[in-house]
Amino acid sequence: MDQQQQQQIAAILGAAESGPFESLIGQLMSASNEQRAQAESLFNLCRDLHPDALVIKLASVLHSSPSPDLRAMSAVLLRKLLTHRGGADSDAPLWPRLSPASQSSLKSLLLSVLHREPDRSIAKKVADTVSALAVSLLPDAAWPDLLPFLFHAVSAPDTTPRLQESALLVFAQIAYESALLVFAQIAYVLADDASFVGPHLPTLHSLLLSALSHPSSPDVRVAALSAAVNLVTSLESAADRNRLADLLPAMMRTLTESLNSGQEAAAQEALELLVELAGAEPRFLRRQLADVVGAMLQISEADGLEEGTRHLAIEFVITLAEARERAPGMMRKLPQFVSRLFAVLMKMLLDIEDDPAWHSAEVQDEDAGETSNYGVAQECLDRLAIAVGGNTIVPVASELLPAYLAAPEWQKHHAALITLAQIAEVLLSCLQYVLLTRLIMTLTMQEHFQKYYDAVMPYLKVILMNATNKSNRMLRAKSMECISLVGMAVGKEKFRDDAKQVQSLISYLLILHL
Helix, strand or coil: CCHHHHHHHHHHHHCCCCHHHHHHHHHHCCCCHHHHHHHHHHHHHHHHHCHHHHHHHHHHHHHHCCCHHHHHHHHHHHHHHHCCCCCCHHHCCCHHHCCHHHHHHHHHHHHHHHHHCCCHHHHHHHHHHHHHHHHHHHHHCCCCCHHHHHHHHHHCCCCCHHHHCHHHHHHHHHHHHHHHHHHHHHHHHHHHCHHHHHHHHHHHHHHHHHHHCCCCCHHHHHHHHHHHHHHHHHCCCHHHHHHCHHHHHHHHHHHHHHHHCCCHHHHHHHHHHHHHHHHHCHHHHHHHHHHHHHHHHHHHCCCCCCHHHHHHHHHHHHHHHHCCCCCCCCHHHCHHHHHHHHHHHHHHCCCECCCHHHHHCCCCCCCCCECHHHHHHHHHHHHHHHHHCHHHHHHHHHHHHHHHHHCCCHHHHHHHHHHHHHHHHHHHHCCCCHHHHHHHHHHHCCCCCHHHHHHHHHHHHHHHHHCCCHHHHHHHHHHHHHHHHHHHHHCHHHHHHHHHHHHHHHHHHHHCCC
């Protein structure tokens, strides 16, 4: 470091006024590469040589600067300095190098900023910084003021004088949300230490219940839902999770109230959090499973909602069905819901476009005409069939497929065949091969089955050709039975050519003594 740099650092960090330091922060955001590089060099020297002065200056700008850009940049820089980012020495967190006095001042300044920051975007950045610092401090009880501050910010009716003024109601809601954003991210830390979380669990329960019922702000309710999901999924004790079970109705109201008020963006945030809960801790939903799944299916059936909202509701039910290890057999106890979801997915397969030009196209595009609804339905039919198994899915498919095949619309014929293809893996891998026979019998009972023959018969012949091991005797027998049923349904003229191929295959299998 040369003498000029020493003088610059002294002017930046030693000046009583904030101007020189704010100028440095502004240069870090400069569009000029040269100016920005010079500022970064000075900033790094300040970090390496004077960490206490640097972080206090940053916190002061964050606390008092009238410039939103400078406050936002200071929040980002503080988080980067205080938290570990990588293996290099320059990325090591500064917190352990700070003096106790600087640490104490910084914690106080951060909470003060969190309380008073009027800009929502900056408040979120400050919340990120506070929560990142809390992750390292709370396990050692090194920030005793934090939790009381959060509890008061969320639950007290007179959190700040500003909350008493209707003109600053929005600011009050932002202050609430900031506290909840921090709390949501430190819930993991609370749960890691049973001796720490135990005494606080009743308080956390009351805090979350109050915030989940906020009368006017969907942002506060969603932030509270995030906190609740993080806490529930990080608690290892089933007894502790059960103590939070009565939060579930309020958690679901966060979703339904957002939808009822037309706040679909907030509703989608809530759905994403509930999907996370369904995958990580499905047993938490067990006591109110029918109500929760019923609400999700109602959302998935609502044509007036955005596709993204409906898709997330479907994802919730599919995720719950797939959670076999954590909650074995839970969804199989609700066969009526499987039937409703299957019907929703088949209806979504109808959302496919057609263009006469495609019929004469020289290059085939298998995805032509497919919409997002179609893609989601195709994937979810496969996942649902695998999750609930053939015994559950075949009765449902047998009920819905014939009506689609008998309908005059080509889209329904297409949807029926795609559905059959998506669930075929489950049907063929199931030990009770009679399921395949049952489904084919149901389909072949329909009039005018000949038009679907060309789509079904190749699958059956492939099964017969590939089932050449002795362990597949039952599968071969059932595939031949299905082929016979289909052949009888369409008549000898249609079946003649395939019958010759099947006869040759059977002769070959007999020669192999299989």
